[in-house]
Amino acid sequence: MPRDGTATRNRILDSAERLVLERGFGATSVDAVIAASKSSKGAFFHHFASKDDLGRALVARYAASDIEHLERYMAAAEAESEDPARQVVAFVRLFEEDADDIVAAQPSCLYVSFVNERQLDPEGTAEPIVEAIVAWRVRLLEKMRAAAERSPVPEGLDLEALADHVFVTFEGAFILARSLQDGAQMRRQLRLVRMLLEQTFGVGPGA
Amino acid sequence: MPRDGTATRNRILDSAERLVLERGFGATSVDAVIAASKSSKGAFFHHFASKDDLGRALVARYAASDIEHLERYMAAAEAESEDPARQVVAFVRLFEEDADDIVAAQPSCLYVSFVNERQLDPEGTAEPIVEAIVAWRVRLLEKMRAAAERSPVPEGLDLEALADHVFVTFEGAFILARSLQDGAQMRRQLRLVRMLLEQTFGVGPGA
DNA sequence: CACGAAGCAGACCATGTGGTCTGTTTGGTA
DNA sequence: TACCAAACAGACCACATGGTCTGCTTCGTG
The missing domain is CATH 1.10.357.10 (Tetracycline Repressor, domain 2)
Structure with a gap:
């Protein structure tokens, strides 16, 4: 197992949770999650198959x-x-x-x-x-x-x-x-x- | 006052309410509201300035x-x-x-x-x-x-x-x-x- | 009956969205 | 050290969405 990607995955989950709790799931775009978690499109869809x-x-x-x-x-x-x-x-x-x-x-x-x-x-x-x-x-x-x-x-x-x-x-x-x-x-x-x-x-x- | 548009307006409100109660506001598109209320884009934005x-x-x-x-x-x-x-x-x-x-x-x-x-x-x-x-x-x-x-x-x-x-x-x-x-x-x-x-x-x- | 505004229809547009693809870096392993 | 798969980065795409615009219809009124 190469580099541990769990850290990034958790950062995305944490940011997403904060955003969803504030604005709802539908109103939370994946771009917003990516920006908040300081990751990228590639990272996001590497860890999650879809929104x-x-x-x-x-x-x-x-x-x-x-x-x-x-x-x-x-x-x-x-x-x-x-x-x-x-x-x-x-x-x-x-x-x-x-x-x-x-x-x-x-x-x-x-x-x-x-x-x-x-x-x-x-x-x-x-x-x-x-x-x-x-x-x-x-x-x-x-x-x-x-x-x-x-x-x-x-x-x-x-x-x-x-x-x-x-x-x-x-x-x-x-x-x-x-x-x-x-x-x-x-x-x-x-x-x-x-x-x-x-x-x-x-x-x-x-x- | 020409034709009474309150009927259409209420139809839109009724349809929108049903949809929002089921799917949430963000997940309810105005196109969906228009379709459900059997009205049109023109009618919608005539009665409401925005979503x-x-x-x-x-x-x-x-x-x-x-x-x-x-x-x-x-x-x-x-x-x-x-x-x-x-x-x-x-x-x-x-x-x-x-x-x-x-x-x-x-x-x-x-x-x-x-x-x-x-x-x-x-x-x-x-x-x-x-x-x-x-x-x-x-x-x-x-x-x-x-x-x-x-x-x-x-x-x-x-x-x-x-x-x-x-x-x-x-x-x-x-x-x-x-x-x-x-x-x-x-x-x-x-x-x-x-x-x-x-x-x-x-x-x-x-x- | 002309006419003007409210009521409405639907083509059209700009943008935001979820999702893809190609390419690059990283680090464990043989 | 050569290699390879996981881990990313970001340009790119197809499409749905909110909103606009033009034009037609309806009806109360002078």
């Missing part, structure tokens, strides 16, 4: 990082307490504490760009996104089910919907924050959901 | 319709009960009941397309969106404040965030539903939020 191929790679990488993030924070939450209810709350609190940094680092969520502009084949791009969503759902749902067994929850509460609601809040808060151009909205929404979860599972703010 | 101008008109119309929707359902909710807490719950329930129709009629929210692909001048497009968001916030916040005065809510609850959370859930649920290609997710998320609100403001499901 759509870049899109697939972007989503795959983003989703993988997302799942990794989920597992890391879930592990940290599990280290805080044995009680599944407190674990769920701690999990959301960890994201809440990082909310400002998250929004500052990325003004939007990559999923939105690709889910909304479905000019890519659904098979190739939707897959990693669904995988990530399901990962969040499964991980949170097992905690919530365990928590619901220990302390009673409201009659007819849809735990699966509640598990998904964390993802829903993330996506919605991104849009709210971006619309109002106020990054603090993410933190506020996450704090709210954390409190609703504390209330639902009967977990007080105390240690 | 961006169409975008502004689309957002303005959508936001106005959104606010109208808000007021209509809020009035219906107010007709159901005198209790502000029950009014809030009823308001969400009305959207919950229409959830399947809403998702079927529009696979996404127009706001997302324009907030995410900010290739339009922020001044022209962001304005109506912010206006609509604030309208929802103000309308729900007054109800929630009144409800919070009657029955105690959890300490430190951010009522403004809770008011915005309805909008956040809408936007997030659109993305969830579209990602999973399951329109039922909207209804489930709205039902969940309704139950969380019932719980928060101490309103039982009974009449």
Whole structure:
């Protein structure tokens, strides 16, 4: 294996991700990506078969990082307490504490760009996104089910919907924050959901 | 005033809205809009100065319709009960009941397309969106404040965030539903939020 | 009924776009 | 050191796209 081209490939992916998060995938030209990553047409199409191929790679990488993030924070939450209810709350609190940094680092969520502009084949791009969503759902749902067994929850509460609601809040808060151009909205929404979860599972703010 | 061109203009707006909701604004070409609306280049640029101008008109119309929707359902909710807490719950329930129709009629929210692909001048497009968001916030916040005065809510609850959370859930649920290609997710998320609100403001499901 | 402007049709244009091709450099390997 | 494939650089191309222009049709009005 001659020279390692992974560095260039990652530079392209990084630049593309920044641009897509700001302007959307359709509005991001490959020329713009090339300019931002200080590479060339030759380099780009050496590493990616097409623009759509870049899109697939972007989503795959983003989703993988997302799942990794989920597992890391879930592990940290599990280290805080044995009680599944407190674990769920701690999990959301960890994201809440990082909310400002998250929004500052990325003004939007990559999923939105690709889910909304479905000019890519659904098979190739939707897959990693669904995988990530399901990962969040499964991980949170097992905690919530365990928590619901220990302390009673409201009659007819849809735990699966509640598990998904964390993802829903993330996506919605991104849009709210971006619309109002106020990054603090993410933190506020996450704090709210954390409190609703504390209330639902009967977990007080105390240690 | 010669012949009335409003009909053509509306046909263009309707077709454009459908296309943008499905493929995003950037991925929607004016040629596609012209074809879908069975009009012509001449007609298009007679009614709209540019593609961006169409975008502004689309957002303005959508936001106005959104606010109208808000007021209509809020009035219906107010007709159901005198209790502000029950009014809030009823308001969400009305959207919950229409959830399947809403998702079927529009696979996404127009706001997302324009907030995410900010290739339009922020001044022209962001304005109506912010206006609509604030309208929802103000309308729900007054109800929630009144409800919070009657029955105690959890300490430190951010009522403004809770008011915005309805909008956040809408936007997030659109993305969830579209990602999973399951329109039922909207209804489930709205039902969940309704139950969380019932719980928060101490309103039982009974009449 | 003339006429003028709004409404509309469609050929046409300039440019930006995704993608190709040829050529050059680089670095591991026999 | 000769060699070769990977890694790039950048000119080039075909085409889609946003936008213009000319001209025709329709209708309210003097």
